[in-house]
Amino acid sequence: xxGCCGKxxxxxxxxxxxxxxxGLSGLTGTDGSSVCELLVWFHEMVDHCYEYACAExxxxxxxxxxxxxxxxxxxxxAAGAIPVCLCGGSVEMIPAAEHDLPANLCPLIKSTxxxxxxxxxPFMEMADLLVAETTCxxxxxxxxxxxxxxxxxxxxxxxxxxxxxxxxxxxYELRMLKKQLSERFRVKITDEAIRSAIVExxxxxxxxxxxxxxxxxxxxxxxxxxxxxxxxxxxCLPVDLEQYEKALxxxxxxxxxxxxxxxxxxxxTGVPLPHGAERVMDVIEGNGGLVVCQENCTGIKPVLxxxxxxxxxxLRALAxxxxxxxxxxxxxxxxxxxxxxxxxxxxxxxxxxxLIWQAxxxxxxxSFHVRRLVExxxxxxxxxxxxxxxxxxxxxxxxxxxxxxxxxxxxxxx
Amino acid sequence: xxxAGIDAGSRxxxxxxxxxxxxxxxASGIADQGIKQADLAESLLKDILKKAGINRKDVGKIIATxxxxxxxDFADTTITEITCHACGVHHWIPxxxxxxxxxxxxxxxxxxxxxxxxxxxxxxxxxxxxTGRFLEVVAAKLEVSLNxxxxxxxxxxxxxxxxxxxxxxAETEIIGLLAxxxxxxxxxxxxxMSITSRITSMAGRNxxxxxxFTGGVALIPGMDKALESAINHKIIISPEPQMTGxxxxxxxxxxxxxxxxxxxx
Ligand code: SF4
Ligand code: SF4
Numbered sequence: 039x040x041g042c043c044g045k046x047x048x049x050x051x052x053x054x055x056x057x058x059x060x061g062l063s064g065l066t067g068t069d070g071s072s073v074c075e076l077l078v079w080f081h082e083m084v085d086h087c088y089e090y091a092c093a094e095x096x097x098x099x100x101x102x103x104x105x106x107x108x109x110x111x112x113x114x115x116a117a118g119a120i121p122v123c124l125c126g127g128s129v130e131m132i133p134a135a136e137h138d139l140p141a142n143l144c145p146l147i148k149s150t151x152x153x154x155x156x157x158x159x160p161f162m163e164m165a166d167l168l169v170a171e172t173t174c175x176x177x178x179x180x181x182x183x184x185x186x187x188x189x190x191x192x193x194x195x196x197x198x199x200x201x202x203x204x205x206x207x208x209x210y211e212l213r214m215l216k217k218q219l220s221e222r223f224r225v226k227i228t229d230e231a232i233r234s235a236i237v238e239x240x241x242x243x244x245x246x247x248x249x250x251x252x253x254x255x256x257x258x259x260x261x262x263x264x265x266x267x268x269x270x271x272x273x274c275l276p277v278d279l280e281q282y283e284k285a286l287x288x289x290x291x292x293x294x295x296x297x298x299x300x301x302x303x304x305x306x307t308g309v310p311l312p313h314g315a316e317r318v319m320d321v322i323e324g325n326g327g328l329v330v331c332q333e334n335c336t337g338i339k340p341v342l343x344x345x346x347x348x349x350x351x352x353l354r355a356l357a358x359x360x361x362x363x364x365x366x367x368x369x370x371x372x373x374x375x376x377x378x379x380x381x382x383x384x385x386x387x388x389x390x391x392x393l394i395w396q397a398x399x400x401x402x403x404x405s406f407h408v409r410r411l412v413e414x415x416x417x418x419x420x421x422x423x424x425x426x427x428x429x430x431x432x433x434x435x436x437x438x439x440x441x442x443x444x445x446x447x448x449x450x451x452x
Numbered sequence: 453x454x455x456a457g458i459d460a461g462s463r464x465x466x467x468x469x470x471x472x473x474x475x476x477x478x479a480s481g482i483a484d485q486g487i488k489q490a491d492l493a494e495s496l497l498k499d500i501l502k503k504a505g506i507n508r509k510d511v512g513k514i515i516a517t518x519x520x521x522x523x524x525d526f527a528d529t530t531i532t533e534i535t536c537h538a539c540g541v542h543h544w545i546p547x548x549x550x551x552x553x554x555x556x557x558x559x560x561x562x563x564x565x566x567x568x569x570x571x572x573x574x575x576x577x578x579x580x581x582x583t584g585r586f587l588e589v590v591a592a593k594l595e596v597s598l599n600x601x602x603x604x605x606x607x608x609x610x611x612x613x614x615x616x617x618x619x620x621x622a623e624t625e626i627i628g629l630l631a632x633x634x635x636x637x638x639x640x641x642x643x644x645m646s647i648t649s650r651i652t653s654m655a656g657r658n659x660x661x662x663x664x665f666t667g668g669v670a671l672i673p674g675m676d677k678a679l680e681s682a683i684n685h686k687i688i689i690s691p692e693p694q695m696t697g698x699x700x701x702x703x704x705x706x707x708x709x710x711x712x713x714x715x716x717x
Contacts, residue, residue, distance in 0.1 A: 413572070419572070420572065431578075434575075434577055434578070437519075437532055437533075437534075437575075437577075438534075438573075438575065440532045441532040441534035441535055441570065441573065444531060444532060444534070444535040444570070445535070445569060445570045445571075448535070448569040448570070449569060452567060452569070
């Protein structure tokens with residue numbers, strides 16, 4: 039690992055200091071060895087998760103696959119099981135999925151399903167249960183097919199966030215999940231266990247929030263891509279939490295290249311970028327941008343709110359936090375607009391880019407409100423990028439991103 | 453100081469020499485695109501330098517724009533065609549607020565700020581149906597020249613309905629229409645309508661007057677009328693509509709480099 043951050047460009051394998059997949063030479067700074075170790079650590083995130091999952095399974099622990107940020111990890115953890123994210127980010131899984139699913143479907147849904155068809159996601163193969171949820175239509179119906187291949191429990195998510203009855207129903211759904219988990223895994227899920235899972239998750243949320251907040255600086259110590267890579271498939275891996283702490287101590291003051299003051303600060307919103315589907319982030323950062331904030335499910339959105347571990351009814355407290363998540367499947371989803379407004383100010387974004395996976399109806403329609411908010415209220419340039427996982431349109435996206443940045447610079451000059 | 457703008461479009465390359473002080477065009481040229489874009493652009497630049505009697509050494513800065521901008525290795529820097537078209541149109545028609553640009557293989561609609569900056573834009577570079585390529589295909593099928601299309605469209609009794617969303621399929625459709633006795637005039641009018649309705653749906657409701665029409669297709673007679681009736685706004689054809697991108701690039705070359713602006717205000 040030593041010397042990995044030098045100017046040597048011939049390093050084979052993974053060198054996070056010259057990320058190969060990003061194809062962006064000299065994107066990151068010259069680092070001391072501690073920062074370097076950190077980046078290497080998160081670069082090998084999938085391997086760590088895999089080792090951990092295998093070791094824990096051997097000890098008899100259960101693995102539960104989840105596919106959405108509405109699924110409360112705490113409840114799974116309180117059942118002694120390990121929640122692991124199964125969202126597919128690989129374009130290679132899509133052809134297999136298209137045998138069963140329409141081509142005109144969100145790539146995230148197809149990729150996730152394709153992994154099952156190809157038996158290519160070891161976590162999915164190892165999982166003792168998948169917890170799905172009724173969010174968008176595409177996922178909901180895909181789950182029916184996926185349920186033929188894996189044991190599955192579906193959470194029914196009500197979709198009017200301001201309706202108190204809807205909330206009570208959501209709470210009921212979490213009770214049903216709790217029942218399912220305790221029956222299937224033959225464990226008693228105590229309030230105490232839920233509380234301690236809440237404490238653990240709060241710790242991780244706080245650490246990830248603090249890391250994200252490093253990007254508020256005039257000179258952020260990370261690229262958006264590096265921050266994205268710090269999100270793990272399995273939450274609360276003890277070693278990950280240690281690395282987060284370390285990162286918070288060592289990263290401030292780190293210099294990245296190109297220098298932040300020559301790059302456009304971008305707030306990225308819209309759909310999540312699952313592991314393997316970071317292409318648009320790389321196009322943005324490879325063309326003069328710096329993603330200082332990701333208002334999406336692979337960014338800051340799920341870690342903005344904590345849960346009160348001392349609440350009288352911890353399950354109710356959990357239900358409340360998760361029901362608050364501002365996803366486009368909700369109607370109306372005002373919370374997301376409030377969040378974008380707030381984050382654009384806090385992170386001093388120079389523009390807002392919205393990413394929409396092709397055929398994602400809910401985010402696509404909601405982009406109407408986002409554009410209005412950004413252009414007419416926050417008065418920032420806005421760009422909507424609709425694409426899928428195939429790299430074929432990267433040059434087209436780059437042109438649009440460059441044009442957006444030219445506009446940002448023109449406005450600053452004015 | 454003298455500045456050069458090169459617009460390496462998908463079908464043609466354009467170059468402009470500009471007197472930076474008076475913002476006066478000293479020479480301009482256009483060449484059909486080929487495989488070696490950089491060589492083509494280089495020889496085009498040489499041609500216009502000669503035409504204007506200017507020494508290459510006296511050119512202060514060269515900016516390349518357009519689809520092939522990154523291939524122009526002798527340019528000092530690149531700027532997207534979006535910013536350049538906006539700047540070029542603003543130079544000629546400062547009150548312009550919307551630009552419709554239909555080129556050989558792409559089309560775009562830009563909304564401008566009063567100072568010529570880009571407010572927002574939409575772009576079609578995925579499919580030939582809303583571009584000049586469609587007209588070329590039709591002209592070839594009907595064995596007429598591009599310049600005849602305007603007159604033909606005017607003589608049309610009614611515009612044929614072209615339902616295909618894709619140029620390749622539309623070509624087959626046109627053969628079918630001819631076989632069923634549809635007049636070439638009606639077909640031309642139908643194709644024009646098909647292109648302009650593409651532009652309309654791309655632009656949405658975001659059209660602010662005055663609307664300026666640029667790109668090679670603006671030179672084809674009748675397209676301005678077709679566009680006018682499709683978007684329901686009056687259209688001004690830009691002076692030298694093929695050159696606005698290159699002009700914008702040359703003007704921006706003369707301004708203090710955009711790229712040196714610090715982003716943190
Ligand atoms: S974007 Fe919506 S559906 Fe997707 S993971 Fe987030 S909350 Fe779930
Ligand atoms: S990106 Fe959109 S369509 Fe795809 S899974 Fe998420 S909400 Fe559904």
